[in-house]
Amino acid sequence: MDPVTIKDIARALNLSTSTVSRALRDSYEISPETKRLVMEYAERLNYRPNPIALSLKGSSSKALAVIVPQIANNFFSQAINGIEAIAYNRGYHVIIFQTHESYEREMANVQQAVARRVDGLLLSLSSETSDVAHLHALHAQGVPLVLFDRVAPDLPVTQVVADNFGGAYAATSHLLQTGRRRIAHLTIPPYLSITQERLAGYRAALEQYGVAFDENLVRYGTFGPDEADELVEQLLAQEPRPDAFFTASDRLALGCLTALRKRGIRIPEDISLIGFTNLPAAEMLNPPLSTVTQPAQEIGQLAAERLIELIERKQKASPPATVKLPTTLLVRESSAPPVRAEADFRIGL
Amino acid sequence: MDPVTIKDIARALNLSTSTVSRALRDSYEISPETKRLVMEYAERLNYRPNPIALSLKGSSSKALAVIVPQIANNFFSQAINGIEAIAYNRGYHVIIFQTHESYEREMANVQQAVARRVDGLLLSLSSETSDVAHLHALHAQGVPLVLFDRVAPDLPVTQVVADNFGGAYAATSHLLQTGRRRIAHLTIPPYLSITQERLAGYRAALEQYGVAFDENLVRYGTFGPDEADELVEQLLAQEPRPDAFFTASDRLALGCLTALRKRGIRIPEDISLIGFTNLPAAEMLNPPLSTVTQPAQEIGQLAAERLIELIERKQKASPPATVKLPTTLLVRESSAPPVRAEADFRIGL
DNA sequence: ATCGTTCCCGGCAACGATTGCACAAAAAAA
DNA sequence: TTTTTTTGTGCAATCGTTGCCGGGAACGAT
Structure with missing residues (x-):
């Protein structure tokens, strides 16, 4: 009852894994006949590529880290709602971290997120954080990063805030x-x-x-x-x-x-x-x-959009900027x- | 500036990757001297094992999926707060999914979570869900699953609810x-x-x-x-x-x-x-x-504890049961x- | 001197998927 | 018929890590 792999398909159809892989990606060098066979069989077995293997191979994990002080907070849960909506549409998953307003925890969470090889980070600073060296390091490593709400103006990264x-x-x-x-x-x-x-x-x-x-x-x-x-x-x-x-x-x-x-x-x-x-x-x-x-939800949405843009168009994305959304009295x-x-x-x- | 791998250490110290791996895990078959060398070097380079490679190799991803109708809801954000707290302490990460009260979305999210090879799922049903066949299937596959709050009494899995x-x-x-x-x-x-x-x-x-x-x-x-x-x-x-x-x-x-x-x-x-x-x-x-x-937070905590117990003691965990927490007027x-x-x-x- | 142990360590394979390269067979051109 | 081209497929490496097997060195025992 284990997940179906490309190997299972290859074995069953008496093909090599490479052929199966290419057939599934609809490569031009595979005969239509073979493609059909593979596709149908994969469909029948409900084959799903193993995202972990993909992450290991390539460098994209299709996962975003969201680091916030507290989930159980109206503002943040609304923002996460916005983030998740955008992420879902673009095929990304959202991994949640809470800092509980602790600087230590924030650094640990950033570490963990990077270790997890997320494609990017959305972060709202803990109230204890006065030194953002850990984020400078992150940015220097080329890890896509967008700050929202509680930001660090000195950091040369995109920031999304309310007015x-x-x-x-x-x-x-x-x-x-x-x-x-x-x-x-x-x-x-x-x-x-x-x-x-x-x-x-x-x-x-x-x-x-x-x-x-x-x-x-x-x-x-x-x-x-x-x-x-x-x-x-x-x-x-x-x-x-x-x-x-x-x-x-x-x-x-x-x-x-x-x-x-x-x-x-x-x-x-x-x-x-x-x-x-x-x-x-x-x-x-x-x-x-x-x-x-x-506009908590919009802040989340915008931040997620910017981050994904940054991830997918790595170099030529719009330059870091602070986006400011209006508040209402x-x-x-x-x-x-x-x-x-x-x-x-x-x-x- | 790429993450340090076990290979880098092996090359630098002129050892094999296996030796480095064993040295880091403090295996008995490695000389104290070599261990020291490896440990120190790893420390200096701030080596962190790649969790993706580990997930691929072994079968544990140290990630839990939480599937809820809405994050921006007091009850659920408090529950997630409890879940995250427990998960963090036990070395697990939390991946969040929202169903937006949609049955379709719930099934898609379950699929995604399984494809991501999470170690277990925490789920609160969408209001559209009347058929839980997808969860039966999940359970039959041996995927650890705990329901909370909005549960399905017929399902032979652990369920955590309020009274x-x-x-x-x-x-x-x-x-x-x-x-x-x-x-x-x-x-x-x-x-x-x-x-x-x-x-x-x-x-x-x-x-x-x-x-x-x-x-x-x-x-x-x-x-x-x-x-x-x-x-x-x-x-x-x-x-x-x-x-x-x-x-x-x-x-x-x-x-x-x-x-x-x-x-x-x-x-x-x-x-x-x-x-x-x-x-x-x-x-x-x-x-x-x-x-x-x-007790939203407690519900989340208990559900997470039960799930982790299920994951880690797979077979001989306590049998499925419905845990009921008191409500207060x-x-x-x-x-x-x-x-x-x-x-x-x-x-x- | 030879054998058996013990101690350390390296090589290989495997996890699942992708991909450059090679290679075979068939079709086309000479 | 021979050579070239095209077409379809397989092999092997890769990502980072660990398990298994095996091998060399040192040592004591016979």
Whole structure:
């Protein structure tokens, strides 16, 4: 019941393996008669070439490695969804690796992927990774590599990202336009490109509106569970208290919401809240959560397309470039203008 | 810059490949001196055995296939998380396939996985799959296979599931205990084992409380987008109107919530709602959503452990069995007893 | 001196598929 | 008929690794 090999066919038809191989590939040097025989027999036995033997012989394994911090994360699972869709259509398989936000693990995973002779890698950096020497080495070896979402701008490889700066700028501007001035930013570990870009967008908007940047209003999380509560606690202790929270991830937005409501703080009356998240439930939260959404699936698709292009047209593929996809600010109740502010405004008139 | 092979080492050290191979595996028939030489040189060149060559030679590829309907689904991404964790520790890689709920695709994916010579398969059936002949064939071929979540009870293979019956029974009982009598059940496609088990739990609870089962209160969705709205519409048209909704998935629970609130129906005052979902945001929804949660990650872990055991102790592994993990009913506001009911109760006294 | 052991190591084959080259038979040209 | 060309097929190497067999050297025992 073992898989059928080309040898089995050769033996059965009293031919050599070479003839069978050529017949199957429809080579011109095989007689139509023999071809027919071979093809029919192969069909009947449901012959499938052994991809392992092919990988060993040639250099293509028709497999892509995807290395992400966490699969169980909305953004990444959507991105992988996009990657898998493209890969499947192009005849590639997807091997998944999780770094669990560990630099060690990231390096080990890259090693493993290379050892597995994947045709290319799609990678989103772990939050611990500040040194990308391992990726430089990879690139120097000529291994096709595309970074997505959490990228390393210095690396001369194709990178696919969302417009994190723009999203953060839009979110912060919106908060400022609705009268908020003490805007706290709860964010993710500082090494990450996305952290820096979002922070930059946040600062740019503040500057635009002439609000001084206050370092104390920025707090870095670590993807730990329930860490939002403590960060919120610290921020609420500030004097004067923040009147808006802008968070940089799904988990933080949710944690923040929980923490604020636990303390009886009204959203948006007391504090306005915007997340940077792909949660499908955002609209049904209490209150409906304003968010900056990213085209996660498209990012995955684009990254996979670029990688495959790189693999298949090795040398003359389009040069490394950073592709930036737009983010969208969805304004919902959690960042509505405070009623009091409006009232004050009228009184002021 | 190509990967170092055993041949390179042999050439450099003026040894035969066999000797190098044995030295690296610390064989007793190689002199300590030679071993040292080889080991050191291999270390220096950062030699890694080519897993493809190993797969071709031996029959183990150290890769597992995971076939699921959708990665971008909370339950499955958590399960895959568990699978990957176990696999990684045991030296296996995980190759992901999505069926997108298509039977065709499921068969194609199984084929592909087998062609790839994976050491085993972890599979959760597509909702279109009613015939599992392809899996029988697989099992007959001796390919290690473990099903999880959406299983096929007739198949003589190990299956890992959540206690769907128990969860549905608990949810329905809770609704009945809080005074609901017209309990609608919005569920997923009927072929699925989990659909049937949940339906059975729902019916068992109704029977227990002497409430007649009404087929018109059960509606099947198809994982399509926004389908909940129409199903809700149909159910609300019933006379008398349902006073509770019990849904069988994340998407349906959320869709249901949206649909009900859109129509100005109060939850739980007018209609009580319970989902069967792993949404981390359930508690922060408006109102906080009562749910039956499943240990998704544990299911993945257990399935992976069983599969690896099957692979490594091929013949004398524990016989096929169905492992059932407990589900948990989390009661939140969305299924609180209606205030009116309490008032009526007091008046009745 | 010869034989038997033990210890180290090399050569060959094999896993499945592809491919350049050679070679045979048949057909075409001389 | 002989030579050339064409056509169809087989052999063997290759990819990286390991299992099996066999062989040479050193040593002790007879």
